[in-house]
Amino acid sequence: MKTGEALTIGQLAKAGGVRVQTVRYYERRRLLLPTSRLPSGYRLYGDEALKRLRFIKNAQALGFTLREIEGLLNLRVQSVNHCREVQTKASAKLATVEAKIRDLEALARALRTLIRSCRAGRPTDHCPILASLESSVLESGVEKCNGKKPNGGRGGKAGAKESTRRHKDRVART
Amino acid sequence: MKTGEALTIGQLAKAGGVRVQTVRYYERRRLLLPTSRLPSGYRLYGDEALKRLRFIKNAQALGFTLREIEGLLNLRVQSVNHCREVQTKASAKLATVEAKIRDLEALARALRTLIRSCRAGRPTDHCPILASLESSVLESGVEKCNGKKPNGGRGGKAGAKESTRRHKDRVART
DNA sequence: CTTGACCCTGTACCTTGGTAGAGGGTGTAC
DNA sequence: GTACACCCTCTACCAAGGTACAGGGTCAAG
Incomplete structure (x- = not known):
């Protein structure tokens, strides 16, 4: 199966340290699309795909969800038009990244002690x-504050007992 | 409901920014046990519980699983006996924390650019x-390398088609 | 032209980390 | 003594992120 410079899904998966199914899963999530397809339907990937795959794995280990990672990967200056928006998003990301660094440094200090x-x-x-x-x-x-709280699917029947927090906090603490 | 210095589960949950059910879930996972119980069965928590709860939440945001967090929380020098073991574990944790910091710093630089x-x-x-x-x-x-790969429950029937990686990698890349 | 190691789609299932509700008891204020 | 806002256990369900077949096609080597 000569593919020139391109990687098959199996080669990509192996190089990235994930399963073939995981690569396809990322494709369903629109995180990692094949560069092209052979007439047979086989997926082919370029070099960038491997970088993306590694980025995804590493970002996950840093506590980002796939949704957040998608946001990170889509950050780029395309035109001056929505530059403002990109800058806002990037700044927000930067703030959370810096916060994570501070927390990890505190943890590192504690471990060293x-x-x-x-x-x-x-x-x-x-x-x-x-x-x-x-x-x-x-x-x-x-x-997480981008609207749309999960709630599941079973639909809220009203009158939830626990979970609603409309309460008075009247404990004494004498 | 006067509980002196102690917190009820609802108060603890509120202070920690989680649901009551989540606190009970952590108890099932042996991550956060109540300090005591009232005769009625009500759980009571001391100050340390709130710290633990916050630690858990923050560590999660840093990409640690609950299992890893349990390991972190159990790190302490109890006696000189298993000190060696604690030191080994702590050093390993420190290494992963430092690696995360390096990665996050690279990401921060990229975002600033x-x-x-x-x-x-x-x-x-x-x-x-x-x-x-x-x-x-x-x-x-x-x-993840502490033995016991998941595999699910359906038992491996042998002859798995994808997933095994005993292959030859014979692509040309001319 | 068959064999073995790939690849495809589709669907069902798994683990982790929670959430929700049923059914029922508790604690204090009125 | 009865509201009302807690609390209890138990069980079922959910979303995210994968994993695992089933059933079938593809591609080089021999």
Whole structure:
């Protein structure tokens, strides 16, 4: 199966460290389209596809969802027209990325302290790294506020018992 | 419902920004146990529980799974006995945290470049940030190698067609 | 012209991390 | 003593991200 410079789906998957089905799954999600197809229907991929695949995998490991990754991959300056929009999105992404870096640095410091304690034979707190991520800059919801809360499919029947939070908080704490 | 210094599950959930059911889910996963219970069965939580809850949420946003978070929370120097083990685990965690930081910094740089291009009215590449996470230090699989591949439940019937990768890679690439 | 290792579509299933509801008990204020 | 806003357990369901066949076609090598 000579494909010249192009990769078949199997070769791409292997190079990217994922399954063939995963590549097809990404195609369904419109994240990674084949460059072309053979008359037989076989998918062919160029070099860029491998970069995209690796980007996706790495971004996932950094806590981005596929939806967010799609947004990242579509960030580019096409024309001056919607430049403003791209800039806004990119700035927002940058802010969450920087917040993640700060949190990870706090965690890294805590781990280093723990390792030092270890080396010194000094017993630690119940859970020494707990405080490192205690109150993050992330607020872990920056991205999700684009309307459309999930709710599932079974349709809200009204009168939900738990889950609604219209309550009074009248506990004493004497 | 006077509980002194303790929090009920509803108060804890609200303070942590999650649902009551999520707290109970974490309890099932042994990530967050109640400090005590009232005779009625009501769960009560101390201050530490809130810290744990926040830690869990933040660590998730940083790309850690609940299983990994459990590992992080259990890292502590209890006795000199298994100190070696803790140190090994902590070092491994530190390495993945540092790799994540490096990747995020590359992504941040790419985003800043993109924003500058935007500001300059200069059109960009097809996807300017692609290269930032091209070949990460992460290898996004450091954690998963603790035996037991999933496989599901339906049991491998043998002779799987796709999914096994015993193949020859004989494409020409002339 | 067959064999073996690919590839295709389609559909069903899996794991992770939650959510929701049924059915019923608890706690305090009026 | 009865509202009302909690709380309990148990079970079913959901969305995201994959995984796994089934059933069938394709492509080089021998």
